[in-house]
Amino acid sequence: MKQLSLTTRLSLMFMLAVAAVLSVAALSFNRLSQHHFKLLDQQVLFEKLESTQAILGGAAGARSFERLQPQFRALFGAHRDLAAIILAADGRVLFADPGQIDIPQRFRAHPGRTMWEWQDQQQMYRGITAQVAVPDQGKPITVMLVLDVTNHMSFFETLQRWFWIGLIISTLVSAGLGWFVARSGLRPLRQVTQMAASVSAKSLKERIPLAPVPLELQQLVSSFNAMLGRLDDAFVRLSNFSADIAHELRTPVSSLMTHTEVILSRKRDIDTYEDNLYSNLEDLKRMSRMIDDMLFLAKSDNGLIIPGFEQVALQEVVGKLFDYYQLLADDRGVELKASGVGSVRGDVSMLHRAISNLLSNALRYTPKGKTISVKIGQASACTTLTVENPGETIPPEHLEKLFDRFYRADPARREGSPSNAGLGLAITRSIVEGHQGRIWCTSANGWTAFHMEFPRPELSTETASQTEVRKIESRRDVDA
Template structure:
């Protein structure tokens, strides 16, 4: 599409480009051929008059005297009859014509007597009715001691006539050739762009209900194959995102329906008959708990929506990991004591991250570990420095996560244990939030589970990536 919003034909533009290029090439070739022909014709004229000059020099010398030269004019004319367009003049020392041959009335070579040109070297001259010509002269001393000058001129009229006709032929050939190249270029471009139209038709058939369909150009050109591969990869991502969105919508409706159904059903049952104050208070407490659950779910969804749309600004600063982990351990110590778990901090170091998000990501992992750790086991929070990153891991002992769930565990509303689906505490968004936080920091989160231990690891990039991150969030 052009700048003014109007569509244009790629085939037409390619054909126009072919036509212009062909016109330029043909014009340059024509100019070269024209120049070459002109130079060749001029060279032949020069050879002709230079050869005749040598012949007339010999005849003049044989004449012996000026009077003898005048008597030899008949011989001179007979020789030049077979050379139309060649003019002769023999001049004495005063520039007076002794002998002359001219096909054009009034054409005289006497005006060339004072020419300051080199002898026996042809040059371009202009002679009255003759017009442009090639001239040559030489001086000769007769056996009688009398000096004479012999002048020869070859008219350029026939040469110019030939070149004019040739020039017209060159222009006509260039025009016709350019038009043919443009037409053939259009046909070739139109046929060459057929796979593009095929891709367009295939893409237009892909809708939300058939996202599994992919572009296929068969044995098409490599360039279009690269485009088709890129589009197919994009469709793969769109299909996965669409499936996740559909699943997300279904899970969201189900998770929000459960607390609402609890509120409605408990309220209806309580209001079905007169209740005591204690029963009404219990109803209000239950409804508040369910509303708080909905509130947490909505807040988590809003957080994920902001991170997905890159609207969540980061306030990156240097954090002491040991201090932050001890702070979080102190916060969760009460819950750990109730469940009989022990929190252990190992390692330390510094990391550049958003303080609030860092605490939220690690808190979600610690909360998850407390929910799934075996009673009385130890939960280890460990910081490890790497060459280009800093990692924080949370490890708990207990039931491992089956391998089939590891690829999906960070998806929204995904739960490894379906029995916990109705839990008011577990909304299935905690690990999804952790993943979003790490993506915002240009890091990553990984999980390993086996041999009775499960470890979640957060990897934060060091200075170079963080510097770029800070610039992008200013």
């Protein structure tokens, strides 16, 4: 079923609101008018009844009724829609003006001072019946006053007919006005829609100006502009990532092709072929490590790298890494120093890899004879680990980009070493964020430090059983 547009919905709502208001107003006016006319009719009948009772109060005997005829005619003749019937106790008509009116028998015994209504074909009447005591008469006589209200009812019927005509016209006009107002009011929203429809990978720099946008849509436009900014950044990163992948893979592929072409240029002995294969193997291993690292980052970006949550003593992880890097540090004349204790809830192998990347990076840039310090601290809300080493100060504009893939602060060393592809810090950040932590870098006065912060083990919001469930769900998603 096709959904109605927002303009159509607002127009219909505006039309229904106008129709509802007009209907309530018209019905209220109709009821109040009818009630008002009814009160006027009742007032006329009661006034005439009181005047009739006053005239009858001075009558004595049947002859007196004949003398009162002119008074009755003068009283009732002034009101052409009013008819009066006076009946004796035995049912004889003592007075009738104008003429005889065939009033149903049930209204002759109607309770006194209670107005009744009666419809005879197209005529509508309101009347009142009263028993009046007359001097020298043993039984009271019956006075019936009848008011012809047909004109009133005809007026209300005409009023009601014109109301329905006016309601239909007003509803149609309100629908048109509602459509015009809604369409005018939604013009900024259409502009936002057109801008969103025109967005592509080549136009992510454009932003919707906030000045002409109504207040109600400014939050939407701000969110949309922020989304464009994030998309622009993501596309730039993706574009750079693709270029960097091609750049990094070009060197080993070119090396492999060159070595192979040279070897195949003429016949050589077995030892030469073996040396070439060993050389090719090194390049293939480097490419394999790079591909593994990129797969790890891709899984991390999609939430498929879920660390196990167990108690990990960071000082033990650092101690094992010091044993591993000690020979390399001694070879370069660098001292390794660790201090402090602390534990986190996480995956030992991932934390081992993250800290190893930082130590490897520190060993690469620490001058001979200097010291690399690893400091572990545990506060009330978090556990911290800092890897600090002396060396060249990294400019501030590079600090935030150090964790980008293939990024190097020195453009002159874009090719890197044969074993370094520029993915270590990006992997480290993914591991730290996977443990609900954060990582950042500071560099000043010839010292560079990488800081990692993890939540305390008792503050971790995920239990081992929940981790297993997430792993199972992730495997299902991968299989799907």
